[in-house]
Amino acid sequence: MIDKYSPLPIYYQIEEAIKGRIEKGELLEGEMIPSEREYAEAYEISRMTVRQAITNLVNDGYLTRRKGKGTFVANKKIEQKLVGLTSFTEDMKARGLSPSIKLLDYKLSEAQGKTASGLGIPSGATVIEFQRVRLADQIPMALETTFLSADLVRGLNEKIVQGSLYQYVEEELGLSIDYATQELEASVARETESEILGIAKGSPVLLIRRYTYLTDGRPLELVQSIYRGDRYKFTIDMQRG
Template identity: 65%
Template sequence: MIDKTSPMPLYFQIEEAIKQKIDKGEWESETMIPSEREFAENYEVSRMTVRQAINNLVNEGYLTRRKGKGTFVSAKKIEQKLLGLTSFTEDMKSRGFRPASRLISFQKTTAENRVAKALEIKEGQVIYEIRRVRLANDIPMAFETTYVPADLLELNESHIKQGSLYSEVENAGFVIDYATQSLEASISGEAESEILEITKGAAVLLIKRQTYLTTGRPLELVQSVYRGDRYKFMIDMKR
């Protein structure tokens, strides 16, 4: 499979060979790939060349190194279409994953300036501050901080812990209308890394959402940190 007379560098040819095995499903997610030595023997190239190919694939996210264990095919990313205003619970269910939350904190507090502005309330007004780790099939996907004006509706801690915020809001008779959302690249800090079970400094997606009810009143201000290795957002564009 490796052509030593080709002008394509050997490491590049090895990368392509590995990518093909992954794309064809010959090597599934979480499969441990052969060692550098085995690769070098199979392809009759130096271990340096193999290392270069593997490093590139780790950097591109195809492969993941686990200390003391080996190198594995990375887990497939969850694809989320940026279309329609959906909740985490709905998103995961529609993909066949089991959604869950780990409640980090749930409290009533007063809104600081930034939050008050976004929620169109007065500074110092009472809000709910909810911090949740969102899980799919028990794997942490995102760390979410949500602010909701407390005078809007009564939220029940155990409901939020077990279920969906949007269902709570809709069950209370409100209609969720639209949201504005931004998406930025970032790297995970110490606290997030621990919560999301990723290494400090790993790539994450920072998402900020402001959601409005049909009455025009802001329902929530949300800041979410999504794992960059598990999440991918898709947009369809038409011209």
């Protein structure tokens, strides 16, 4: 499979060979790939060359290295289109994945500063704040912290937020969710976040802030989420002109 006389560098040929095996399903998600030594022996090339190919595939998200264990085929990322204002529950169901929630915290506090102005309520008004781990097929995908005005989402409680918030707001409260603005930036998982999400400390994550509004213009929610960089990618269609 390796052509030493080809103008294509050998590391590149190895990369393509491994990628091909992943794409054809000969190497499965989560499966350990052969060691550098095994590849080097099989192809009669140096371990350095194999290492370069593997490093490139790790950087491109095809493989992941686990310290002291080996190199594994990475999990396919969930591709989330940045159009349409959808809920986590809807997004996962649309993919045939089963959404679940682990509620870590639920509390009432007094609105202050940015939270008060973001939610359009006076400081001192009651804010409901909760933190949820969002899972798909039992795998933690994101950690979400939500702030709502207690006055607006009457009747909300710890039990309800273990299901879909948007469903409660629309179907039970009869409020009409209209639009949101969202910020997305790169970050790394801190210690507690990495434990909650089941990733190594310092792993790349996507930090998302969503400000959602009702049709009558009232702010509904402020949400800060941390999405796993190894499981998520966001895509957007763009039109020129």
